Amino acid sequence: MLTGLAKWWLERKAVSFTSSWVEAIFAGAKANSGVQVSTNSALQQTAMLRAIMVKADISQIPLVLRRRQGKGAVDAADHYLYDMMLHQPNGWMDGVEWVRTTIMHFAATGQAISYRNIDRRGRIRELIPIRPECAAIDVNTMMEMEYTLQLENAHQVKCGRDQVFHFRGPSWDGFRGLDPVALGREALGLAQATEKSQAQLHQNGVRANGLFKLAGKPPQEEKDRVREMIAATYTGANAGRPILASDALSFEPLTMKGSEAETIQTRGFQIEEIARLQGVFTIMLGHAGDQSPTFASAEAFFGAHVRYTYQPLIRAFLAALNTQLLTREERAEGLHFEMDTSELLRGSLRDRAEYYKAAIGNASQPGWLTPNEIRIDDEWNEDPSPRMNQVQFPMTMRDAGEPPPPTTPPSPHAGA
Template sequence: MRGFFGSVFRGGGSGKEDTRYGIVDQMWADFFGGFATSKTGISVNWKSALSVTTVLACCRVRADGLATVPWKIYQRTEKSVNGKTVVDRKEARDLPLYDLLATAPNEWMTSLEFRETQSFHVDLGGNAYAFLNKVRGEIVEMILLDPGRVKGKTNPDYSRVYTLTGLDGSTQTVSSDVIWHVKGPSWDTIEGLNIVRYAAEAIGLALATEESHARFHRNGARPSGVLSADGSIGEPGLIKLAAWVRRHFGGAENTGKIMVVDRGAKFTPVSMTGVDSQHIETRKFQVERICEVLRVMPIMIGFSGDKNATFASAEQMFIAHLVHCVRPIHRRFGGSADLFLLKKEQRQQGFYTGFVDADFLSPAIKDKGEYNQKALGNSSAGWVTPNEVRAWDELPPITGGDRLYVPANMVALDETGKPILLTPPAGPTQTTPSGE
């Protein structure tokens, strides 16, 4: 399979008809569809969009939310205990796919790097593609592909094939069982929407305002004030006056000095104009618009606007970011991995992928401690065992740590859910004389 994949990029095209999807056609596709020209006249694509700091910051925040938490494969099992069904879960470390997801999908990328790039592809192009190198039907390697070099096609029977274009223009068409396709929000359920293209106006205006601001500072002259005098001074006099002003009033050590000049000279400070103020407000407005498109709280990229967030409100914003931004990303990638990476019979056996969302609580020791106490049964019936809590921090299990507890002095529950009561030690029974 490695040789097959390598032929895609070494000129393994299989016919003249396939070359119609080569570099020339790709160039025209990019010319007409790959770039969106905004009303500002600026062409917007993934590369120009990343030059907008807001887009770059939002994509990095989203990628961090996907890539910096552990991603594991679990197996859910059921067993009958005293006539009741008990659900159990364990990590499926024996599956070769476990190491590919959790550690290294290929020889040159870590799991974090792989998912980080996937996130950028989905956010800026709508689709992320990975080639699944299989040996005897088992995935042994996952290789990310440039979305611009992958062209999907749906057959009349709704089966999918993908045409991969190599660097030399050669092509190879492969079936969908060797492609992991993660798509963003979709209209036709087949391809993800190109968010950059649909947000071209917001991104284009941000590019235009940034460019105009840069040109202003490069070409414009904005003194701090104007010193005018009666009569003509001449160029030699202007040079001497400018040197005199710099020597006596320039620098922090001369701040606050009183300027005494002759010939009726007057100093008029130059303040910010309304146009300048509106220009800055436009740039702030575009930051918020781009954050809306990428579903990132502005505070997550260090932008608070005119709102002074308190610690309590900032904490709620972080929680909102986890709920409304990070969790949907986890569900999107987790569901896609279950569908494309796990076999149907494996899913039927209870295998599934899962992100360790509780890892987000690691930096907040106080919140983490309170959550663990409640989960163990500090104020109500516990829903996790001590060993499960220890597993969150990669700690080894302890003896007797697989039981649930209720808050009646932390009594352990047996497999049927009944409290395990301690039996008093056997001994002689003392009786009280009837006369006493």
């Protein structure tokens, strides 16, 4: 059954979206734990929200349009998409905000859609993110994708594949990304149920950690008086105050029940389930489990996080950008988008100094970087000296095919 919010949304928007589709966003479906799980309720789970934000943190890496030049590449600053995607994809968002919003939609619902505002020359003027609940995807009889978009100004737009940027996740039908909330409904539902049970346990501001006993068989009036005294003295803001007992009133502490301890453990397990659902390491969600990471293991975890979470996501994102925002001719010219993750893997100053020392070469080992390339890598200006653009080689080495240096004949008087 649709919630009041979903009914209001349907009536206000007056669009052709099916009620079952809107229900998946707002009301969701009931899990075996007995709670309704929807995209909206999933975002209220701190572990799920944090996992989504962790993925969206790729927005800290600049999205740059580059042009291949020889074996390397240079910034394509002369192309109109360079400034637009790096700084301002639309009139109210900067590049970081657009990437972050796009990845949040993608991680939460399995796909992200932006409307392409195109000018008379056929160029993209703006990329306008569409909320997942405001986009419907269909496939017509010609196997062409059709989109029905509800813009923030209440205008409805029906458009084709060439009028949107559609970044979808793993797909079963090849058109729509799989919805992680629908697939992980049971894990999210159990997380919601355990959180709700814990909240109800503390709802009155006091935990049932002890038993008050009255001596003898007091009348009901005395029981009511003592109950009101306890409620006024030891609950709410007074919870945790020292308990005073007399001969007529005693207090017996209660130990934690096994079921309560199991509930706390279950909450930890559900964080791991949500991390597994989103494909991130639990340490990135602030949950180390039974193992407290050391500096060395934390660094290894973060390196694995970049390689196994960020890089596959960035590769898929760049593939979508290259194929949807660039024409075939532009790609043939070597234009492509880049997000350099090497900055995330940079070590300490000491580690970088050791790497640069080996890269520049020494008396027994040839180098592979020039001093100016190292300066550029550290965002320093180039040194104009010609020697700063030369790779260093040991004095004993020479290029293949180069004749050996002339030798000085021995003196006829040598050894005399």
